[in-house]
Amino acid sequence: FVEMKLGQILRIGFSALLLIVVLLLLFYNRIVEIIGTTFYSFYKLNSYNNFYTELQVTARLLDHQHQLSGENNSITANSSHHYRVIGSDCTHVSNVKQILYSNIYWQIMIRPKHTSVFLYSSYYDNRTLLNNNPVIRTITIFKKLSKHDIIYCYLWFANDSYAIISRITLISRASWKEFWPQKNSYIITCPVPHKIRHKIPLSVSISRNTCGPITNLLPVVNNKPENSLKKDFAICIKALDYVDVDISLYMVEWLELLFLMGVDKVFAYEYTVHSNISRVLQHYVDIGRLLVTPITLPGDAPNDPVQRHKYLEKTKYDDKK
Known part of the structure; x- marks a missing residue:
């Protein structure tokens, strides 16, 4: 009888452990994201404390x-x-x-x-x-x-x-x-x-x-320059989300076409992009023709790069229905 009870307890314990492992695997990205955001927020709070x-x-x-x-x-x-x-x-x-x-x-x-x-x-x-x-x-x-x-x-x-x-x-x-x-x-x-x-x-x-x-x-x-001429033509683009797709060549062509058409500066937001795209963006940032601002999704929306990309794609698809 004691051996039977012990066996049942061991089976229940093993099942619970297996369930915890499965849940950790399923929600690994979200857990890592929450932990990372918590530590970053703590660091940012300290930075604000020093300034304000x-x-x-x-x-x-x-x-x-x-x-x-x-x-x-x-x-x-x-x-x-x-x-x-x-x-x-x-x-x-x-x-x-x-x-x-x-x-x-x-x-x-x-x-x-x-x-x-x-x-x-x-x-x-x-x-x-x-x-x-x-x-x-x-x-x-x-x-x-x-x-x-x-x-x-x-x-x-x-x-x-x-x-x-x-x-x-x-x-x-x-x-x-x-x-x-x-x-x-x-x-x-x-x-x-x-x-x-x-x-x-x-x-x-x-x-x-x-x-x-x-x-x-x-x-x-407040970015208004005090002693310089006002620029005439700027372009603002949506947040860039190209996790695994390399469109760096197209990005160069598009930006150069904008500048040929008279655009003075391009303002872009960035989720996550391919490393080659990052190098292209950095080049135009360095020469003063582009400003890139990082951004995430707020609230409980996913922010792991892969999961966020799927979420945004699904949202765009649902919006077209």
């Missing part, structure tokens, strides 16, 4: 002679723009240690019911058509917004330990049709308050709260 220190909010206003008035501490620029400075009643705005990352290059704004807004990058926009009313535009991916969603930008400036809060005025689709059934790309726009329009924010945080934990902090990109 703690960014803890103090209780002082922007300027005592322009103190905010009213119950909501708001300055009304017009009927749709409301701004405020974080005041003494706001003491729990988080520091940089609480930033949430997703797959290396994305940051996260948490929404109710465990839905997330994935933030990629933010840009300072002060083009002529804006009539000297600059805005910050942030590239994001998330599900469709509810009519009840109200989102704010925390604008952080150099040498200041407080933030200016600006309510978002525009959320526009960044693509002409839905790419993922679950997520879509949007550009979030928030204005720089008129009274400080001459100042360029150092970074921006996106939040649903005017006073609460912040889980993201994006550097604001």
Whole structure:
């Protein structure tokens, strides 16, 4: 009887061990990806700590002679723009240690019911058509917004330990049709308050709260040259995904044709490409005709190069149905 029980226990234990091995083999790529992303995020958090220190909010206003008035501490620029400075009643705005990352290059704004807004990058926009009313535009991916969603930008400036809060005025689709059934790309726009329009924010945080934990902090990109001529013609291309296919010769032909047609610079995003393509891209980067920006898929989408390629191909196929 004892031998029979022992045999059953050994068989159950062996079956469980075999099941664990099979699961590890099936999800090996995903496990490696999660571990790698965790370590990279920890490294990136340390880098941000060195640059931004703690960014803890103090209780002082922007300027005592322009103190905010009213119950909501708001300055009304017009009927749709409301701004405020974080005041003494706001003491729990988080520091940089609480930033949430997703797959290396994305940051996260948490929404109710465990839905997330994935933030990629933010840009300072002060083009002529804006009539000297600059805005910050942030590239994001998330599900469709509810009519009840109200989102704010925390604008952080150099040498200041407080933030200016600006309510978002525009959320526009960044693509002409839905790419993922679950997520879509949007550009979030928030204005720089008129009274400080001459100042360029150092970074921006996106939040649903005017006073609460912040889980993201994006550097604001401002590449406008001060003392050089503006270029006329640029091309932006989708993320390159050529894991095993070598199209380096076609890439050279295509880029040279663009330059012959008058293109000044090409901007490209890159998932994973063949080594020969990488060398071609690096050549044009070195001569100043190309800018390559790495990118991943946010959230629970696969980012192992092979699995991601299959996922993107399937998504494109499903989109054509």
